[in-house]
Amino acid sequence: MTREGTIVFVAWRDLRFARGRFVLIGSVVALITLLVGFLAGLTGGLAAQNVSAVLDLPGDRLVLQQPSDGQPSFGESTIGQEARVGWQTAAGVDEVVPVGIVQGRATSGHDDGSAVGVALFGLASAGGHGGRGGSADARGSVASLAPTRDDEVGLSAGAAADLGVDVGDPVTITGTTYRVASVGGDAWYSHTPVLAMTPDAWSAADRRLGGDGDPTVLAVSGSPDWDAVATATHTSASSHLGSLTALETFRSEVGSLALMIAMLFGVSALVVGAFFTVWTMQRAGDVAVLKALGASTRSLVRDALGQALVVLVVGIGVGTAAVVGLGALAGGALPFLLSPLTTLVPAIAMAALGLAGAAVALRTVTAADPLTALGSNR
Amino acid sequence: MITLDDVTLTFPDGDRRVTAVDHVSLTARTGEVTGITGPSGSGKSSILAVAATLIQPDSGRVVITGARGDAVDAVDAAALSRDEATALRRERVGIVFQQSNLLPSLTAREQLLVMAHLGGPRAGRRSAAVRDRADDLIDAVGLSGHANKRPAQLSGGQRQRIAIARALVHEPEVLLVDEPTSALDQERGAAIMSLIAQLTHERGTATMLVTHDLVHRGALDSLVTVVDGRVVSDTATGDGRIAA
Numbered sequence: 204m205t206r207e208g209t210i211v212f213v214a215w216r217d218l219r220f221a222r223g224r225f226v227l228i229g230s231v232v233a234l235i236t237l238l239v240g241f242l243a244g245l246t247g248g249l250a251a252q253n254v255s256a257v258l259d260l261p262g263d264r265l266v267l268q269q270p271s272d273g274q275p276s277f278g279e280s281t282i283g284q285e286a287r288v289g290w291q292t293a294a295g296v297d298e299v300v301p302v303g304i305v306q307g308r309a310t311s312g313h314d315d316g317s318a319v320g321v322a323l324f325g326l327a328s329a330g331g332h333g334g335r336g337g338s339a340d341a342r343g344s345v346a347s348l349a350p351t352r353d354d355e356v357g358l359s360a361g362a363a364a365d366l367g368v369d370v371g372d373p374v375t376i377t378g379t380t381y382r383v384a385s386v387g388g389d390a391w392y393s394h395t396p397v398l399a400m401t402p403d404a405w406s407a408a409d410r411r412l413g414g415d416g417d418p419t420v421l422a423v424s425g426s427p428d429w430d431a432v433a434t435a436t437h438t439s440a441s442s443h444l445g446s447l448t449a450l451e452t453f454r455s456e457v458g459s460l461a462l463m464i465a466m467l468f469g470v471s472a473l474v475v476g477a478f479f480t481v482w483t484m485q486r487a488g489d490v491a492v493l494k495a496l497g498a499s500t501r502s503l504v505r506d507a508l509g510q511a512l513v514v515l516v517v518g519i520g521v522g523t524a525a526v527v528g529l530g531a532l533a534g535g536a537l538p539f540l541l542s543p544l545t546t547l548v549p550a551i552a553m554a555a556l557g558l559a560g561a562a563v564a565l566r567t568v569t570a571a572d573p574l575t576a577l578g579s580n581r
Numbered sequence: 582m583i584t585l586d587d588v589t590l591t592f593p594d595g596d597r598r599v600t601a602v603d604h605v606s607l608t609a610r611t612g613e614v615t616g617i618t619g620p621s622g623s624g625k626s627s628i629l630a631v632a633a634t635l636i637q638p639d640s641g642r643v644v645i646t647g648a649r650g651d652a653v654d655a656v657d658a659a660a661l662s663r664d665e666a667t668a669l670r671r672e673r674v675g676i677v678f679q680q681s682n683l684l685p686s687l688t689a690r691e692q693l694l695v696m697a698h699l700g701g702p703r704a705g706r707r708s709a710a711v712r713d714r715a716d717d718l719i720d721a722v723g724l725s726g727h728a729n730k731r732p733a734q735l736s737g738g739q740r741q742r743i744a745i746a747r748a749l750v751h752e753p754e755v756l757l758v759d760e761p762t763s764a765l766d767q768e769r770g771a772a773i774m775s776l777i778a779q780l781t782h783e784r785g786t787a788t789m790l791v792t793h794d795l796v797h798r799g800a801l802d803s804l805v806t807v808v809d810g811r812v813v814s815d816t817a818t819g820d821g822r823i824a825a
Contacts, residue, residue, distance in 0.1 A: 212698040213684060219729075220686030276749060492682045496747075499664070521694025559640040574635045576678055577759055579624060 208359030214510035228478045229518040236522025239549045244530045246460040247540030253453045256392040258443050259345045261300050262422030265446040269439040275449045280419045289436035290343045295427035302326045303405040310375045311366040319365040322392035325405020347400035348387045355384035377411040390435035393452050468556050476560025479511055483564040487571050494573035503568050511561035515554050523550045582787045583755045584608045588641030590627055601627040603810035609789040613802035616782050617791045624810035625791045633757050634658045634666035647754035671699050675748030677758040681740035689743045690728040693750040718746040738769035757792040769777040774800035
C-alpha cells in the first residue's frame with residue numbers, strides 16, 4: 204500500500220529503497236546519541252556528587268572570601284568576624300547563616316578503624332532557618348541534616364553507608380566521638396559524602412584539623428545591595444549555581460566533560476551533514492528530473508528535510524532509549540544522573556544540529572538545474 | 582497547441598555568444614506529432630528546452646494554447662517567472678527524456694503517482710484522480726503486469742513506456758519528447774514511436790518530438806528540419822502522415 208498524501212513521497216520511498224545506507228547512518232546517529240546521553244548523564248551524576256550539598260545550602264546567595272588576587276575558592280575561603288558582622292548589619296539582609304566546610308575523615312565507633320573521607324559541614328540546624336526556597340525539610344537538604352547538640356552529627360545517606368552506621372551509633376572525627384542523630388538523603392561535596400555538625404562542633408573540629416575555626420561561607424537571605432556589601436566586606440556574593448565556579452574540581456571536571464559533549468554535538472552535525480550531502484549529490488540527477496517534471500524547489504527541500512528528520516528521530520530515539528536503559532543499569536555503580544536534562548535536552552540538541560547539518564545538503568537541491576535532465580545519460 | 586514565435590536563444594561562449602536557436606517559428610498542433618530533426622548541434626534540443634520552459638529565450642514567444650473548461654487559454658511560457666514556469670510544466674506540459682530518467686526508488690506505478698505530489702501536499706490531495714489515470718495509462722502502454730517493478734527490473738523499452746505514461750498522467754496539453762528511441766533497438770524504437778503517435782491522437786495532445794533518426798518518421802504527422810539553429814523546412818502532409 205502506498206502512502207499517498209505524505210509530503211515526503213519520494214523521500215519515504217528512498218528510505219525503503221536504500222534502507223542499508225539509512226540504517227547505517229541511523230545507527231551512527233544512535234551511537235552518537237548514546238555517547239552524548241551517557242556523557243551528559245555522567246556529567247550530571249559527577250556534578251551532583253560534587254556540588255549537591257552546596258546547591259542545598261540555605262539563603263539567596265552564598266558569600267565567599269574575595270582574595271586580593273584571583274577568584275574566590277571554597278577551599279581557601281575564611282569569613283572572619285568583621286565580614287560576618289558586615290553582612291549581618293547590612294540593610295536589606297534578612298538572615299545570615301554561617302557555614303563551615305572542610306574535608307576530613309571519620310571512623311565508625313570509638314576506635315580508629317578504617318577511615319572514610321567526609322565533608323564536614325557546620326551550620327545551625329534547619330529549625331533556626333529555612334533551606335533555599337523554604338525547602339529545609341526536603342531530603343538531602345544539608346540544613347535538615349545539621350544536629351542541635353554539639354556531641355551529635357547528621358549523616359548523609361552516602362556517609363552512613365560508607366561508615367556502616369545508623370542513628371544512635373558513634374562516629375569518631377579527629378579523636379572526638381559523636382552520636383549519629385539523623386541519617387538524611389544524598390548530599391555530596393567534592394565527591395565526598397556530607398557529615399553535618401553544629402557550628403561550634405565544626406569550629407572545634409576545624410581547629411583540630413589545623414584551621415582557624417571560622418566559617419568558610421555565609422548563606423545570606425534578603426535583598427541587600429549585594430555588590431556594595433561584598434566590596435565593603437572583601438567578599439563575593441553569588442547565586443548557588445554561580446558559586447560553583449569557586450569549586451576547582453567542579454570547574455575542571457564539568458568543563459572537560461562539557462567540552463567532550465560539545466565536540467560530540469559537532470561530530471554529530473558533521474556526520475549527518477556529510478551523509479546527506481553525499482546522498483543528495485548522488486540524487487542530484489533525480490532532483491533535476493523532478494524539477495524538470497514540475498517539482499517546486501520548496502517541495503523538494505521539504506522532501507529532503509523530512510527524510511533527514513525521519514532518520515534523526517529514529518536514530519536519536521534508539522540512542523536515547525539505550526541511554527535510559529544503560530543509565531538505569533549504571534545508576535548503582537556509577538554517578539549517573541537520569542533526568543530530562545541529561546536525556547531529552549541532548550536528544551533535542553542532536554536533532555537540531557543534525558537538521559542543521561542536513562540543511563547544508565539543501566544547496567544541492569536548490570542549485571539543481573532541471574535543464575540537465577534533458578539529454579542526461581542516467 | 583504550442584507555438585514558438587520568432588524564438589532566439591544564445592549561449593555564452595567565452596567572450597562571445599553562440600546562437601543556438603535563430604528566429605525559429607513553428608507550431609505543434611493538438612492531436613499531432615510534430616517531429617523536429619536535424620544534424621547534431623543543429624539546435625533541436627535547445628528548441629525543446631525552450632518549449633519546455635527549462636530555459637528562457639533571448640527573444641520570441643512560446644505560446645501554449647489549450648482548452649480550460651469552456652474557454653481557450655493561451656499563455657506565453659517565455660514570459661513566465663521560474664516558479665510560474667515550474668507550475669506550467671507540472672500542470673500543462675509532459676516531458677519524455679532521451680533516457681527514461683525514472684527514479685530508481687519508485688515502482689513503475691509510483692513513477693506516475695509522483696506527479697500528483699510535485700507541487701507539495703496541496704497537489705497531493707488530487708492524487709485520487711491521478712491514481713485512476715495511472716492505472717489506465719500503465720494498461721495503455723501495455724505494462725499492467727509490471728506496475729510494481731522498479732526501473733532496474735524493467736527493460737529499456739519498458740522503462741521508456743513508463744516514462745511516456747508518466748508524461749501523460751497529469752493530462753498535459755503539450756507533450757515534449759527528446760530522442761525517445763536513441764537507447765533502443767530498431768524494433769523497440771518503432772514500438773515506442775507508434776505508442777507516442779497513438780496516445781497523441783487518442784488524447785489530443787500537441788506533441789513535439791526531437792529525433793535525429795528518421796527511420797521511424799512514419800509515426801510523425803509533420804516534420805521540421807533545423808540546421809544551425811534555423812528552420813530550413815517545415816513539412817506537413819495533408820492527412821497527417823509523412824511518406825516513409
